[in-house]
Amino acid sequence: MSSTSRRELTNEKSVRAMETDESKVKENLPSMYSMSRMQSVKLLNEDEKQAESLFILEGITSDYFTKENPPKDWADVSFLIPHEAIRREMHAMVKSVEALNPSGYSESEAWRVLYFSEWYVDTFMVMVHEHHDAEEEIYFPWVATKAAPPDKLTKDHTSLVAMMDEIKEVCEAIIGKKGTGCSDEIAKLKDLVPAFVRDMSAHLKEEEGGVTPLIREHFTMEEEHATVEKILQKGGLTLARNFLPSIVCAMKEWASPGFNEEFKGSTPPPILHLLEKYYMPDYLSQVVPCRDAPTLDEKPTLSKVGCFGLPFCFGCIC
Numbered sequence: 001m002s003s004t005s006r007r008e009l010t011n012e013k014s015v016r017a018m019e020t021d022e023s024k025v026k027e028n029l030p031s032m033y034s035m036s037r038m039q040s041v042k043l044l045n046e047d048e049k050q051a052e053s054l055f056i057l058e059g060i061t062s063d064y065f066t067k068e069n070p071p072k073d074w075a076d077v078s079f080l081i082p083h084e085a086i087r088r089e090m091h092a093m094v095k096s097v098e099a100l101n102p103s104g105y106s107e108s109e110a111w112r113v114l115y116f117s118e119w120y121v122d123t124f125m126v127m128v129h130e131h132h133d134a135e136e137e138i139y140f141p142w143v144a145t146k147a148a149p150p151d152k153l154t155k156d157h158t159s160l161v162a163m164m165d166e167i168k169e170v171c172e173a174i175i176g177k178k179g180t181g182c183s184d185e186i187a188k189l190k191d192l193v194p195a196f197v198r199d200m201s202a203h204l205k206e207e208e209g210g211v212t213p214l215i216r217e218h219f220t221m222e223e224e225h226a227t228v229e230k231i232l233q234k235g236g237l238t239l240a241r242n243f244l245p246s247i248v249c250a251m252k253e254w255a256s257p258g259f260n261e262e263f264k265g266s267t268p269p270p271i272l273h274l275l276e277k278y279y280m281p282d283y284l285s286q287v288v289p290c291r292d293a294p295t296l297d298e299k300p301t302l303s304k305v306g307c308f309g310l311p312f313c314f315g316c317i318c
Helices: 003-020 022-045 048-052 074-099 111-143 151-176 183-210 212-218 221-254 257-265 269-291
Strands: none
Touching: 074 111, 074 183, 074 212, 074 221, 074 269, 111 151, 111 183, 111 212, 111 221, 111 269, 151 183, 183 212, 221 257, 221 269
């Protein structure tokens, strides 16, 4: 047996062991997933010039972190990692909505708006809700133990959730109609989605400008690491499945090759195995085509990797 085959067999066994005991998954995921995140950003504490070399500034989509105000340390990276992923998903979402035919679609072309709506309900909204819940229930209360995060951020969450719920209702109506006869719903999406993305982008900018200085001044990187572990423990593999592929794809645009390699290299084998064998293939062959459906030239063939090569899937893993 080749060394590659032995490694894959070992990783399969690790995943199987994780699957059989949900408590072990909850216990081990933080140390596995956040370890890669924090070991990578430790580089930023060692040398300021080295820190500058870790970023591709023109690839950063933030309105707060710019060439004139570049990210510089672990505090900045702690927000860039999730925010850049969300922003890229939103940019793609806007392109798709702009490409929707205002007149609606016939049955043969209904997949364009149907797939997009399913992506919004099943993937994007879940991902953003997980992010907001983590901030509201864990991260911001932790910041508040030593500092005062802006009250507006919590109020923003309330209004943003209401906007997302409104878009969800429209998407669910489209799904109920199987994508046909949806000109009214498409018109609503063309109004609601750009407004949401505008407000959400402003909110992310305010978090980056208002919270990173607080955690840098009042906390250590190790303290932030412990807080992130709580978030990951709560989210488990569901959080990793929904967020990690977007994070990795986004990092290829804003983080240097060296930073990406460090992030990947410090990711424990079971999580890396899940990412490379299941999460990322599913993201590229199912999630992205659904998200981008209105912009595609032809109907995509959607596919999802079965767990351990089986023709069915364990929801808790993949």
